[in-house]
Amino acid sequence: MAVLAWRGPQDNTVSIIQTTHLYHRFADDTQGLCDVSLAFNEGEFTVIAGANGSGKTTLLRHLNGLLLPESGAVTVCGKSVEEDPMAARQQVGMVFQDADSQIVGETVYDDAAFGPENLALGRLQINRRVTRALEAVDLCGFENKRPHHLSGGEKRRLAIAGVLAMAPRVLLMDEPFSNLDYPATCLVLDQILNLHSNGHTIIITTHDLEKVVAHAQRLVVMADGRVVEDGLPTEVIDGVARYGIRPPCSVQLGKGIRPWMS
Numbered sequence: 001m002a003v004l005a006w007r008g009p010q011d012n013t014v015s016i017i018q019t020t021h022l023y024h025r026f027a028d029d030t031q032g033l034c035d036v037s038l039a040f041n042e043g044e045f046t047v048i049a050g051a052n053g054s055g056k057t058t059l060l061r062h063l064n065g066l067l068l069p070e071s072g073a074v075t076v077c078g079k080s081v082e083e084d085p086m087a088a089r090q091q092v093g094m095v096f097q098d099a100d101s102q103i104v105g106e107t108v109y110d111d112a113a114f115g116p117e118n119l120a121l122g123r124l125q126i127n128r129r130v131t132r133a134l135e136a137v138d139l140c141g142f143e144n145k146r147p148h149h150l151s152g153g154e155k156r157r158l159a160i161a162g163v164l165a166m167a168p169r170v171l172l173m174d175e176p177f178s179n180l181d182y183p184a185t186c187l188v189l190d191q192i193l194n195l196h197s198n199g200h201t202i203i204i205t206t207h208d209l210e211k212v213v214a215h216a217q218r219l220v221v222m223a224d225g226r227v228v229e230d231g232l233p234t235e236v237i238d239g240v241a242r243y244g245i246r247p248p249c250s251v252q253l254g255k256g257i258r259p260w261m262s
């Protein structure tokens with residue numbers, strides 16, 4: 001069993017997820033991750049940024065056992081994910097980058113209910129959770145529609161509803177704002193902030209910091225499968241352009257640079 005960082009819910013600074021010298025190589029020999037050691041504290045709101053192909057999705061998929069390490073370890077609540085991926089998935093919910101790959105139900109309602117049904121909740125509780133989750137992403141009235149007929153943004157909102165309905169202790173969201181228009185972005189962001197204020201641990205990947213970084217407590221930057229920066233957003237944000245990440249407008253305007261010129 002790998003390093004145990006979990007010290008129990010009464011402790012103020014526990015790592016709910018920890019990766020230790022994590023490496024991943026894909027079957028075609030691409031090095032996806034290289035020596036990633038990160039500890040995520042319970043209740044923390046982290047944004048992981050990086051250019052295309054920097055390893056963000058690969059990292060997230062290790063945090064709930066969808067990918068297993070070539071070497072190194074991942075623990076959730078002190079338990080090795082490799083040894084017990086099911087236990088990890090009960091704590092850690094994930095919204096995938098590709099919303100289509102997350103569709104499991106014949107109807108919008110069934111799709112959002114899939115997670116809570118697997119938690120073996122009673123029918124009333126499932127109904128309540130699904131209704132609330134669909135309301136939260138503004139998909140009421142879509143219950144009987146086929147998920148594959150939804151627009152790209154609606155599919156993403158449905159994927160988010162499915163994870164909201166499970167209320168996992170840790171929420172991983174891979175590019176949650178892609179495809180969303182402004183009102184949907186605000187809705188999803190509100191839900192994320194709500195979950196965070198209720199004590200959930202949030203880890204979001206993006207290469208578009210604008211929408212979310214102002215709310216995050218920590219900014220991790222990845223490049224070529226490695227963690228290259230990790231700290232408070234105010235400390236890290238100034239240097240992100242060198243890793244192919246567009247700095248938020250506020251940072252650029254503060255320096256007199258027009259954002260569209262960067």
Ligand SMILES: Nc1ncnc2c1ncn2[C@@H]1O[C@H](COP(=O)(O)OP(=O)(O)OP(=O)(O)O)[C@@H](O)[C@H]1O
Pocket residue numbers: 026027028030031032050051052053054055056057058059097207
């Ligand atoms: N199944 C796979 N087989 C081979 N290589 C892969 C596989 N999945 C990802 N990769 C490669 O691993 C690297 C990291 O990919 P990953 O999807 O983690 O990047 P990302 O940071 O999420 O990028 P994006 O911003 O485009 O979503 C890339 O070079 C990618 O081509």
Ligand SMILES: [Mg+2]
Pocket residue numbers: 056057058097174
């Ligand atoms: Mg990705």
